[in-house]
Amino acid sequence: MATEHADTTTAVSRTRGVVFRYVLLVATLSALASLGLLLANVAVDAFDPLSADPSWYLIYLCTLVVPSLLVGWGLRRHELLVGGIEALFVPIGGLFGAGALFLLFEVIPFNVWFAWAVGIAVPAAIWLLTTIAGTSGRVRAGLTLGVGAVALIGLPLPGVSTTGAVGLLTMGVPAYIQRRVYTIPNYYLTYLLTLAVPIALLVGHQLRKRVSFTAGLTGTGLVVIASLAVLFQTVVYTYVALVLVLLVLVPTAWYCYTQWHDHPADRLQFAFPVTVLIGAGLGRIAVWVLSISGPNSWVDLQFLQDAPTRYAESAGLNPALVGSLLLMVVVIATSFPLGVGAAVYLEEYAPDNGFTRLIQLNISNLAGVPSVVYGLLGLGLFINLGGMSGESISLFGQTITLQGMPTGSVLVGGMAISLLILPIVIISSQEAIRSVPESLRQASFGMGATRWQTVKHVVLPRSVPGILTGTILAVGRAVGETAPLIMVLAASYSSSPPAGLLDKATALPLQVYSWAFEPDPAFRHGVLAAGVVVMIVVLLVINSIAIIVRNKYEAKQQ
Amino acid sequence: MTEGHSEPETEPNTTTDTETMTDDADDELKTHTAGFESPPTGETIIEAEDVNVWYDDDRALEDISMAVPEHNVTAIIGPSGCGKSTFLRCINRMNDLIDDARVDGTLRLAGKDVYDADVDPVALRRRVGMVFQKPNPFPKSIYDNVTYGLEMQGIDGDYDAIVEDALREAALWDEVSDQLHESGLELSGGQQQRLCIARAIAPDPEVLLMDEPASALDPVATSQIEDLIADLAEEYTVVIVTHNMQQAARISDKTAVFLTGGKLVEFDDTQKIFENPEHQRVEDYITGKFG
Ligand SMILES: Nc1ncnc2c1ncn2[C@@H]1O[C@H](COP(=O)(O)OP(=O)(O)OP(=O)(O)O)[C@@H](O)[C@H]1O
Numbered sequence: 001m002a003t004e005h006a007d008t009t010t011a012v013s014r015t016r017g018v019v020f021r022y023v024l025l026v027a028t029l030s031a032l033a034s035l036g037l038l039l040a041n042v043a044v045d046a047f048d049p050l051s052a053d054p055s056w057y058l059i060y061l062c063t064l065v066v067p068s069l070l071v072g073w074g075l076r077r078h079e080l081l082v083g084g085i086e087a088l089f090v091p092i093g094g095l096f097g098a099g100a101l102f103l104l105f106e107v108i109p110f111n112v113w114f115a116w117a118v119g120i121a122v123p124a125a126i127w128l129l130t131t132i133a134g135t136s137g138r139v140r141a142g143l144t145l146g147v148g149a150v151a152l153i154g155l156p157l158p159g160v161s162t163t164g165a166v167g168l169l170t171m172g173v174p175a176y177i178q179r180r181v182y183t184i185p186n187y188y189l190t191y192l193l194t195l196a197v198p199i200a201l202l203v204g205h206q207l208r209k210r211v212s213f214t215a216g217l218t219g220t221g222l223v224v225i226a227s228l229a230v231l232f233q234t235v236v237y238t239y240v241a242l243v244l245v246l247l248v249l250v251p252t253a254w255y256c257y258t259q260w261h262d263h264p265a266d267r268l269q270f271a272f273p274v275t276v277l278i279g280a281g282l283g284r285i286a287v288w289v290l291s292i293s294g295p296n297s298w299v300d301l302q303f304l305q306d307a308p309t310r311y312a313e314s315a316g317l318n319p320a321l322v323g324s325l326l327l328m329v330v331v332i333a334t335s336f337p338l339g340v341g342a343a344v345y346l347e348e349y350a351p352d353n354g355f356t357r358l359i360q361l362n363i364s365n366l367a368g369v370p371s372v373v374y375g376l377l378g379l380g381l382f383i384n385l386g387g388m389s390g391e392s393i394s395l396f397g398q399t400i401t402l403q404g405m406p407t408g409s410v411l412v413g414g415m416a417i418s419l420l421i422l423p424i425v426i427i428s429s430q431e432a433i434r435s436v437p438e439s440l441r442q443a444s445f446g447m448g449a450t451r452w453q454t455v456k457h458v459v460l461p462r463s464v465p466g467i468l469t470g471t472i473l474a475v476g477r478a479v480g481e482t483a484p485l486i487m488v489l490a491a492s493y494s495s496s497p498p499a500g501l502l503d504k505a506t507a508l509p510l511q512v513y514s515w516a517f518e519p520d521p522a523f524r525h526g527v528l529a530a531g532v533v534v535m536i537v538v539l540l541v542i543n544s545i546a547i548i549v550r551n552k553y554e555a556k557q558q
Numbered sequence: 559m560t561e562g563h564s565e566p567e568t569e570p571n572t573t574t575d576t577e578t579m580t581d582d583a584d585d586e587l588k589t590h591t592a593g594f595e596s597p598p599t600g601e602t603i604i605e606a607e608d609v610n611v612w613y614d615d616d617r618a619l620e621d622i623s624m625a626v627p628e629h630n631v632t633a634i635i636g637p638s639g640c641g642k643s644t645f646l647r648c649i650n651r652m653n654d655l656i657d658d659a660r661v662d663g664t665l666r667l668a669g670k671d672v673y674d675a676d677v678d679p680v681a682l683r684r685r686v687g688m689v690f691q692k693p694n695p696f697p698k699s700i701y702d703n704v705t706y707g708l709e710m711q712g713i714d715g716d717y718d719a720i721v722e723d724a725l726r727e728a729a730l731w732d733e734v735s736d737q738l739h740e741s742g743l744e745l746s747g748g749q750q751q752r753l754c755i756a757r758a759i760a761p762d763p764e765v766l767l768m769d770e771p772a773s774a775l776d777p778v779a780t781s782q783i784e785d786l787i788a789d790l791a792e793e794y795t796v797v798i799v800t801h802n803m804q805q806a807a808r809i810s811d812k813t814a815v816f817l818t819g820g821k822l823v824e825f826d827d828t829q830k831i832f833e834n835p836e837h838q839r840v841e842d843y844i845t846g847k848f849g
């Protein structure tokens with residue numbers, strides 16, 4: 001009797017277990033399926049794959065897909081596929097870097113860039129020379145900082161002439177070049193001086209460390225030659241070619257070189273990227289020769305380069321892209337130092353008392369506040385100065401009229417989003433700092449290090465990967481954030497890229513949002529979907545950077 | 559100092575009452591002579607007087623008074639939780655880092671009370687090196703591990719030579735001389751501990767505190783470290799906590815026995831402690847009858 005009863009119980013509970021397991025499976029699958037459907041829907045709208053000639057697919061299937069799959073499958077059996085895919089990411093990452101640089105240059109006039117680059121070169125050169133001369137650390141830092149400050153902002157000597165060497169000294173290099181030098185080199189020369197020279201030197205330095213002095217010289221020479229060689233091509237603008245060489249070709253070559261040398265057993269992995277690249281190239285040529293039309297995708301170069309218009313065909317999201325990029329710069333520049341600083345203080349310095357715990361609790365709560373609230377906060381704080389904007393106060397006998405920041409500027413938008421992600425940055429940095437073993441701190445203090453030295457030499461180096469990963473993910477979140485931007489930016493909707501941090505701007509999510517209400521269905525489907533795709537790609541890139549950073553540091557700390 | 563030495567009275571020794579009384583008197587006498595008058599072992603460098611430590615409300619050390627002679631190895635033994643590590647941390651004020659730890663009493667290093675208001679604990683720790691129970695090299699290269707103290711303390715000099723000397727003294731040089739720039743974490747446990755010792759002696763401290771430095775090591779590595787400690791005593795004053803009686807007997811000149819409750823029960827020449835201890839409890843502990 002008893003055993004029978006037990007048996008039934010077991011059977012029932014086993015059935016329940018099976019049912020439970022399948023319910024879970026169904027839940028997982030339906031979650032994945034709905035996400036997949038959504039993405040597929042967006043992709044169909046954005047790329048319009050049905051508009052392509054079937055033979056277009058056939059050609060790419062033969063040249064790209066099948067060979068890549070075959071090679072990939074073969075490599076997988078030797079566990080080389082991951083390395084191969086990683087290799088493919090280097091040139092792709094370089095392309096994204098180049099794209100971001102071009103976008104940035106839509107904002108920064110290149111004479112400004114040039115002037116600052118020359119200015120920064122002065123302390124950099126001092127630092128380099130003192131390093132070579134073997135000067136002690138403190139003297140080197142002092143010299144670099146001192147000379148650097150003079151070179152960048154000048155000496156405040158009012159009333160002296162502003163021409164010649166004296167002018168150079170009082171104004172600092174960047175200001176002097178902008179005001180007094182009238183023949184600024186063109187784009188190509190600017191990039192050559194400010195990008196090619198440091199990269200060539202860097203490559204040379206690394207090679208000298210790895211191999212020998214001659215190898216270093218050769219490396220530098222190769223980069224210089226490649227940078228000059230772009231002058232002899234007519235396919236794209238020389239400066240575009242130069243940036244591609246420096247940000248795509250050079251890193252790829254460097255990656256290949258180091259991998260080839262350091263992991264001779266894994267050399268076969270290069271078969272994968274080579275197959276993919278050759279396949280894509282062959283397919284492109286075949287399609288071009290046979291003049292077969294591909295899909296009439298909404299996402300194309302024009303979409304990235306043009307401003308939004310009233311016509312779906314010619315609409316683009318360039319201003320939003322630039323706006324988002326600048327927002328990101330502001331967000332990183334404000335939330336990173338504040339967030340990491342707060343985390344270090346809370347973890348390493350703050351006494352463990354009620355007040356600290358109260359702060360801690362509130363930071364956790366702030367992470368959960370709806371983002372609209374942060375928009376309001378940004379509006380109230382930065383633009384209205386808490387209702388004080390426009391009012392006059394007298395301070396030390398002088399009357400000052402308070403002036404909030406201009407509505408809708410990149411700076412205000414970025415700072416509002418910074419407020420939003422600050423708690424996340426603080427919490428993830430704290431977690432990273434907390435994961436540094438206590439025994440290392442003890443060791444450091446035991447060696448007579450001060451608290452600051454311990455933080456700088458032991459705690460921060462160990463927690464940097466965690467801090468960076470957390471911050472990058474938070475920035476990714478910020479890029480897609482819409483609500484605060486609607487509060488602070490929407491009122492000043494702008495259809496040209498911002499010209500500076502105080503200029504009116506729009507951002508990717510705002511642009512996508514505004515397209516959703518266009519009467520023309522081509523907007524609501526094609527253009528909108530294309531915008532979403534761009535946004536998702538940007539997010540994926542940011543998240544991949546986070547993953548790469550983490551893996552790299554983790555590998556290093558093993 | 560004499561009055562502070564009160565623990566024998568509270569000692570619950572029920573078997574030999576009369577003996578205990580004489581023991582007490584003797585014990586106090588011994589402690590003093592050991593600390594202040596016995597010249598062959600050098601001048602007193604660390605001198606504790608009625609040191610008490612509380613963690614919140616729990617008393618971890620009770621009226622510890624002892625005098626550690628210079629250029630000697632002094633061992634501290636006792637059962638787990640009796641406050642050995644706590645006492646060690648008092649000497650270089652590592653207890654300051656524990657929020658709820660409170661220290662009172664006098665603890666002099668070369669005549670100066672380290673708990674005086676004008677003593678900077680950072681400066682103090684530069685004079686008193688420490689080696690911990692578990693090897694804890696920094697995730698940096700071997701070279702950078704050894705130079706860490708030098709850099710933090712702003713000591714100039716020929717780092718290459720200092721690194722070589724320190725590693726030689728720690729009996730590690732031959733094993734790592736060709737991989738100085740590789741990570742210290744790639745060494746074996748015993749090597750890591752010797753690296754930590756090299757790190758501690760590189761800035762040339764006056765005193766070296768070692769908290770069970772060999773507890774995580776195999777017999778070979780342990781005996782290497784023991785040899786090392788014997789050598790170190792020629793230059794430094796070593797205070798070492800250990801759970802291993804034989805080890806204490808082998809390497810130390812003086813031994814302090816702490817027993818449960820954070821009390822110092824006996825402090826004397828090692829030979830005396832191990833061959834003819836004054837207290838029954840110490841003998842029981844040493845012979846493994848309790849503890
Ligand atoms: N950070 C701390 N906070 C609170 N109590 C502590 C702390 N460190 C030690 N204690 C307490 O103080 C007493 C002595 O601890 P201590 O670590 O000095 O013992 P020990 O003799 O070194 O023991 P072991 O041989 O196990 O290392 C113990 O009761 C312990 O619980």
Ligand SMILES: [Mg+2]
Pocket residue numbers: 642643644769
């Ligand atoms: Mg201990």
